[in-house]
Amino acid sequence: MRKAIPLEKRVAIALYALGSSAEYRSIANLFGVGKSTVGSEKINEYVKGFEILGFPQCLGAIDGCHIEIHPSTEDAIDYHNYKGWYSTVLLALVDARCRFIYINVGAPGRCNDSQIYEKSTLKQQLQECRLLNDMTKKNLERQHSYCYYR
Known part of the structure; x- marks a missing residue:
């Protein structure tokens, strides 16, 4: 060793x-x-x-933000978001001091945060990080608690 x-x-x-x-x-x-x-x-x-x-056991806070754009007519349909305007999405992960750890920018406005995360390198990196599994602590109290109603 x-x-x-x-x-x-x-x-x-x-x-x-x-x-x-x-x-x-x-x-x-x-x-x-x-x-x-x-x-x-x-x-x-x-x-x-x-x-x-x-x-x-929290690594970061993640959220998406729509940034208004003016796409060419051929791309317009992909970038039309649920809010009714054209945007590209910035998905970011920040640490406890609100500093950026990871960003993904450029997804069409029609995509939601979970779709962007599913295709991101962040998801892949987190799944492959053995250190995160080693750091996980089990909350035995919560795991074995039951709720009874009368």
């Missing part, structure tokens, strides 16, 4: 990653660790931020 990364170094990696816009690969090279190590430090920080706000 390899040696654990010292706490001071993990904190330094997390602070550097959160305070800069550098890519994981660059930060990993700077600190002499693997790219996945940098990613896991950021995920831990995101989860801790929401836990402090009273939302345990």
Whole structure:
């Protein structure tokens, strides 16, 4: 087994990653660790931020926003949204401090948030992230509670 990364170094990696816009690969090279190590430090920080706000086991907040556009006539039908005007959708995931973690922009206005999420790289990345499964905690109290009515 390899040696654990010292706490001071993990904190330094997390602070550097959160305070800069550098890519994981660059930060990993700077600190002499693997790219996945940098990613896991950021995920831990995101989860801790929401836990402090009273939302345990939350990674981020996600929502879509319609941005008005004026499409060409051939694309108009796809971009006509349920609100009655033409738009493109910005789907964003933010951390507990409202900083963007992920964005997807350009989907036609007729698409809803769940359709955009289903086709996004975000869904794929979350499904493949073993760290999220390892961090999941079971709430035994809730799992075994029953409600009886008289």
